[in-house]
Amino acid sequence: MVTSTDRLARFLGTLMIAGSLIGVLLSLGAVVVLACLGTGDYPRLEFLVGFGILLLGATPVIMLAAFLVRAVQERRWATVAAATGLFLVLGLGLFEVLG
């Protein structure tokens, strides 16, 4: 029997594969085009390079958020605490970047 957690895991699995592929390919494509164009100022392409990597980094965080929501719905408080703690660590990391 396929439970709702299994369905969520499958959906998030697809999301993770898609996120990593799109993120990496977007960045790589922009880097290759920039290399072909040579010297010059191409802000949109430079943005795409960063955006691809950002998308890659955001993929596991989105997955974590989805598992946190599911853990709250299922009242698995130990998992909720762990996921919230993880968000706290990620928040500290973001603080390090922005600060």
Place this chain on the structure above:
Amino acid sequence: MDLLLIACGGIFAGLVGALMGVGGGIVAVPFMNLVVGVPIHSAAAAGLISTLSVSCGAAGRYLRQGGLVDIHSALRLEFFAAAGGLFGGIAVGWLRGPVVQILFAVTLVYACVHIFRSALRPREASSSVGTTRVRIMVTFSLCFLAGVLSGLLGIGGGIVVVPVLHLVLGLPFKSATATSNFMMGLTAVPALCGFVSRGDLDLYMAAPLAAGVLLGASVGARLMPRIKTPVLKMGFALLLAAAAIEMARKGIGSW
């Protein structure tokens, strides 16, 4: 030309990593530092991006297969690994390049021993290491250590996490690998924060490396069942030993 070299190195690192059962970072970082000539801090940052891409791809596949990733245990352990990753990513900024290179050389030697042992005899799971409380403390501490290593050196930390999950917690090997892959991506994100804040992450090198590692890891995962791995593993372990010697030599030389 550099782009092509980095992408080819990434493919090699991903392929070798998948065949050896370790992440691509343990090969990609020495490649970037020793072959491409990138400073060790930037090489480690690029290694983390590769780890992130491989982890997302592999964990995604395992999640779709269902039943392999122990999500609830992974999230509890991941708190310690992520905290270690954040600490390692910040702490590496306090260390000079040669110190990081020597640390990496020591880790490579450990990886060699790990690969040699796995080639000679597959490990049997044992959950009889001490009492439950001791096992939990050991697991949390080693997950934190794996995170610190990930943040310091730009590797996934699977060489520490997989044996912990398999030997200490008694998870079946395949489940331990899947759970470790799931955890690695979440460790890499906070670990990267320190590198980003210092400006060590060069996106123009990280993108082709990550794409190469992702491609190499996918090919390696498909090839793995068809290849007799013990002999290959010993060959790769020797390659890592050579990288360890070169890395140590470079680190000591520029001390």
